[in-house]
Amino acid sequence: MTAPIPATRPAETPAGGRRAMGVRRFGRVNWLGLRTLAWREVMRFMAVWQQTIFAPLMTAGLFVMIFSLALGQGRGEVMGLPYLVFLGPGILMMTVIQNAFANTSSSITAAKVQGNIVDTLMPPLSAGELLAGYLAGSVVRAGLVAVVIGTGMVLVTGRGIAHPGWALIFVLLAALMLGGLGILAGILAQKFDQMAAITNFVITPLSFLSGTFYSVQALPAPFDTLSHWNPIFYLIDGARFGVTGVSDSSPVQGLIVCVAVVVAVLALAWRWLDSGYRMKP
Numbered sequence: 001m002t003a004p005i006p007a008t009r010p011a012e013t014p015a016g017g018r019r020a021m022g023v024r025r026f027g028r029v030n031w032l033g034l035r036t037l038a039w040r041e042v043m044r045f046m047a048v049w050q051q052t053i054f055a056p057l058m059t060a061g062l063f064v065m066i067f068s069l070a071l072g073q074g075r076g077e078v079m080g081l082p083y084l085v086f087l088g089p090g091i092l093m094m095t096v097i098q099n100a101f102a103n104t105s106s107s108i109t110a111a112k113v114q115g116n117i118v119d120t121l122m123p124p125l126s127a128g129e130l131l132a133g134y135l136a137g138s139v140v141r142a143g144l145v146a147v148v149i150g151t152g153m154v155l156v157t158g159r160g161i162a163h164p165g166w167a168l169i170f171v172l173l174a175a176l177m178l179g180g181l182g183i184l185a186g187i188l189a190q191k192f193d194q195m196a197a198i199t200n201f202v203i204t205p206l207s208f209l210s211g212t213f214y215s216v217q218a219l220p221a222p223f224d225t226l227s228h229w230n231p232i233f234y235l236i237d238g239a240r241f242g243v244t245g246v247s248d249s250s251p252v253q254g255l256i257v258c259v260a261v262v263v264a265v266l267a268l269a270w271r272w273l274d275s276g277y278r279m280k281p
Contacts, residue, residue: 041137090212100178108186127274138179167242180265
């Protein structure tokens with residue numbers, strides 16, 4: 001008679017020197033998983049740097065050239081600045097905003113459409129780690145775009161950065177805000193057509209109608225008041241203050257508004273990632 005097969009030994013409790021199954025074995029934060037996701041998001045856009053870094057520079061250059069040719073020397077000063085000096089920070093932030101949004105939204109939407117979103121959801125990553133990993137890609141991409149376009153802007157205008165600290169803060173807030181909105185849009189959209197609709201009818205109008213090419217002081221009522229309800233206006237206005245030293249509104253007020261919006265957007269993004277809303281079957 002064969003010997004009976006011994007019963008499977010149950011997992012020992014932490015008191016016995018071993019952790020039970022299902023307990024995280026890497027501390028409060030899965031640093032390896034977080035670094036891997038962040039690295040994936042960075043390498044995803046760096047693999048096509050001609051489209052993600054070089055193309056925004058060309059687009060910004062075309063905007064400057066078109067406005068220079070169309071307006072010539074007949075355009076007067078805006079807020080005491082030559083028009084091209086006034087225009088530069090707006091174009092810089094508009095490009096940062098579009099790229100930060102595109103990085104997270106395209107990553108999540110493409111994973112859902114291609115059916116490999118499970119590769120992101122199955123690893124032992126918490127909602128906060130997923131959020132941080134996705135945002136890391138947006139921050140790096142936005143930062144690279146800002147450096148490239150900012151360098152070109154300084155060379156073209158011949159002027160330096162008036163308040164580098166303020167400019168850096170608002171670029172970072174723009175990356176976090178639009179990166180978070182990109183996560184929300186990527187979760188909502190089930191196909192690329194829906195994402196294109198969000199980009200074309202929400203993000204692009206908000207970025208264009210926020211003082212990018214003009215001062216909101218020149219708008220008639222009630223559009224000048226409505227512009228102050230657009231959080232992207234404060235991002236562009238704050239960056240303009242950082243670069244040129246002048247702005248439509250108080251940079252401190254803009255900082256408070258942008259921080260509040262960033263906190264609200266990231267809190268909602270964390271909640272949706274935590275619940276698996278429109279991502280898990």
